[in-house]
Amino acid sequence: MKVIAKVDSDKYICEVDHAEIEKFMDLYYGKMKKLNVNDIINLGEGYDYADKSRRALEETREFFKKNADNIKAITNAFLLESKEITQ
Numbered sequence: 001m002k003v004i005a006k007v008d009s010d011k012y013i014c015e016v017d018h019a020e021i022e023k024f025m026d027l028y029y030g031k032m033k034k035l036n037v038n039d040i041i042n043l044g045e046g047y048d049y050a051d052k053s054r055r056a057l058e059e060t061r062e063f064f065k066k067n068a069d070n071i072k073a074i075t076n077a078f079l080l081e082s083k084e085i086t087q
Helices: 020-023 044-066 068-086
Strands: 002-008 011-015
Touching: 020 044, 044 068
Parallel strands: none
Antiparallel strands: 002 011
């Protein structure tokens, strides 16, 4: 992103590549439509996505901690089954 002008102390006019916005918004591989003049995009959603991802990882970590014995049993069963298949 390149700042090309300042409107006031908290507002900027910037030049940004479409791919850069896609990455920030986590909308890769053409999932984000090309923008037109006067389109509005909330860049805060990119931050919100990062926060949602962090919370999801924390919840997943807690799930694994609480269910470690079950997960270990399932994983061992998969390993045993894969060994039987390859023999």
